[in-house]
Amino acid sequence: MKALHFGAGNIGRGFIGKLLADAGIELVFADVNQVVLDALNARHEYPVHVVGEQAKVEIVKGVSAVNSTSDDIIALVAEVDLVTTAVGPQILERIAGSVAKGLAKRHDEGNDRPLNIIACENMVRGTSQLKQHVLKALPEQHHAWVEQHVGFVDSAVDRIVPPSEAGSNDPLEVTVETFSEWIVDKTQFKGELPAIAGMELTDNLMAFVERKLFTLNTGHAITAYLGQLAGHQTIRDAILDDKIRAVVKGAMEESGAVLIKRYGFDAGKHAAYIEKILGRFENPYLKDDVERVGRQPLRKLSAGDRLIKPTLGTLEYQLPNAHLVQGIAAAMHYRSAQDPQAQELEALINEKGPQATLAQVSGLDADSEVVAAAVSAYNAMA
Numbered sequence: 537m538k539a540l541h542f543g544a545g546n547i548g549r550g551f552i553g554k555l556l557a558d559a560g561i562e563l564v565f566a567d568v569n570q571v572v573l574d575a576l577n578a579r580h581e582y583p584v585h586v587v588g589e590q591a592k593v594e595i596v597k598g599v600s601a602v603n604s605t606s607d608d609i610i611a612l613v614a615e616v617d618l619v620t621t622a623v624g625p626q627i628l629e630r631i632a633g634s635v636a637k638g639l640a641k642r643h644d645e646g647n648d649r650p651l652n653i654i655a656c657e658n659m660v661r662g663t664s665q666l667k668q669h670v671l672k673a674l675p676e677q678h679h680a681w682v683e684q685h686v687g688f689v690d691s692a693v694d695r696i697v698p699p700s701e702a703g704s705n706d707p708l709e710v711t712v713e714t715f716s717e718w719i720v721d722k723t724q725f726k727g728e729l730p731a732i733a734g735m736e737l738t739d740n741l742m743a744f745v746e747r748k749l750f751t752l753n754t755g756h757a758i759t760a761y762l763g764q765l766a767g768h769q770t771i772r773d774a775i776l777d778d779k780i781r782a783v784v785k786g787a788m789e790e791s792g793a794v795l796i797k798r799y800g801f802d803a804g805k806h807a808a809y810i811e812k813i814l815g816r817f818e819n820p821y822l823k824d825d826v827e828r829v830g831r832q833p834l835r836k837l838s839a840g841d842r843l844i845k846p847t848l849g850t851l852e853y854q855l856p857n858a859h860l861v862q863g864i865a866a867a868m869h870y871r872s873a874q875d876p877q878a879q880e881l882e883a884l885i886n887e888k889g890p891q892a893t894l895a896q897v898s899g900l901d902a903d904s905e906v907v908a909a910a911v912s913a914y915n916a917m918a
């Protein structure tokens with residue numbers, strides 16, 4: 537089996553690429569970072585530091601790399617059995633053009649072997665969104681063939697992989713937590729279901745996607761935003777701050793109440809899931825900056841993402857949301873010199889004020905109670 541993985545970054549090298557290579561799959565990374573590409577092609581292996589009580593270094597072997605903007609991609613998409621991505625939601629549209637060209641070539645060459653494509657991003661049904669971008673770029677005459685031979689498989693991906701410590705000179709080295717979970721929608725595959733250790737198949741993906749995104753990511757983002765406001769540099773320092781922990785836990789519980797209503801999760805098991813996540817945020821072996829976890833606040837404040845979507849759920853089921861609202865307010869205070877979205881958010885607030893900005897970014901009604909509550913929390917935090 538051969539796979540092409542877009543994005544040789546933290547989750548690409550530290551989780552999905554590692555898991556594929558460990559399963560004996562011939563793996564080619566596609567990226568735009570020339571330093572990483574050159575190092576992968578010079579060494580064909582890299583170290584993954586798995587940190588926890590029993591730390592170990594595992595070497596991922598037999599990998600190579602191509603530039604994602606080169607025509608190599610087209611030939612690879614025409615040839616491989618699996619395409620995966622971990623590039624960030626905003627990049628999916630950019631890679632869709634060459635994926636479409638590769639699919640057209642595959643069709644033209646008569647390669648009817650099933651191909652499955654799995655986006656591993658923090659998004660609800662990210663692969664389905666990638667599919668729309670690909671179909672838009674693909675000439676009509678290939679659409680029916682693609683529907684028949686190409687599986688666009690949605691997934692949920694969970695492993696905390698911050699950038700490696702600044703002390704390391706190795707551009708390939710990556711540090712990961714022990715925990716990992718990759719869940720894919722088995723109803724969307726073409727051909728035989730793959731048996732890859734570490735890839736779990738489900739026919740109930742939405743429950744897993746929302747459980748992960750609206751618990752771990754909701755809590756993580758609020759830890760980051762409140763952490764930055766309180767002057768903490770890392771997620772660990774922030775979550776060890778009792779005041780922040782109470783809001784984060786409260787927000788995960790509020791979001792959890794929505795998930796329990798919607799998906800019928802067992803309340804006791806969900807409470808244990810939240811406790812386990814709080815422990816993962818505290819991980820003493822990972823240095824995870826609040827600035828990484830808070831990155832791209834406009835995306836994180838959008839209607840379908842980790843802050844607003846659970847809040848909309850509380851409104852739907854008439855459940856409490858005071859802690860989620862605190863999280864939304866803290867997100868509006870997020871600042872980062874490295875992050876264009878943080879600057880755009882700040883400029884919007886300066887120009888239009890917090891009420892109109894929140895309504896615009898989140899899609900919430902500017903005159904709603906929830907926006908009023910968030911604005912009042914925002915002003916109190918200032």
Ligand SMILES: NC(=O)C1=CN([C@@H]2O[C@H](COP(=O)(O)OP(=O)(O)OC[C@H]3O[C@@H](n4cnc5c(N)ncnc54)[C@H](O)[C@@H]3O)[C@@H](O)[C@H]2O)C=CC1
Nearest residue numbers: 543544545546547567604622623624625657658695696697
């Ligand atoms: N790091 C983590 O702990 C987790 C991240 N995720 C998700 O995984 C995705 C990737 O996140 P990270 O690995 O943290 O980011 P990252 O920034 O470390 O990696 C992204 C990689 O994509 C590459 N890239 C950018 N444009 C590209 C293009 N046009 N073609 C190919 N590669 C391109 C970048 O050079 C970089 O190597 C995001 O959607 C994130 O939300 C999900 C779960 C965990």
Ligand SMILES: O=P(O)(O)OC[C@H]1O[C@](O)(CO)[C@@H](O)[C@@H]1O
Nearest residue numbers: 658695696752753756757829831
């Ligand atoms: O990768 P994003 O969507 O910017 O968000 C950062 C989040 O993703 C993760 O890196 C992995 O789920 C978390 O550590 C964090 O909640």
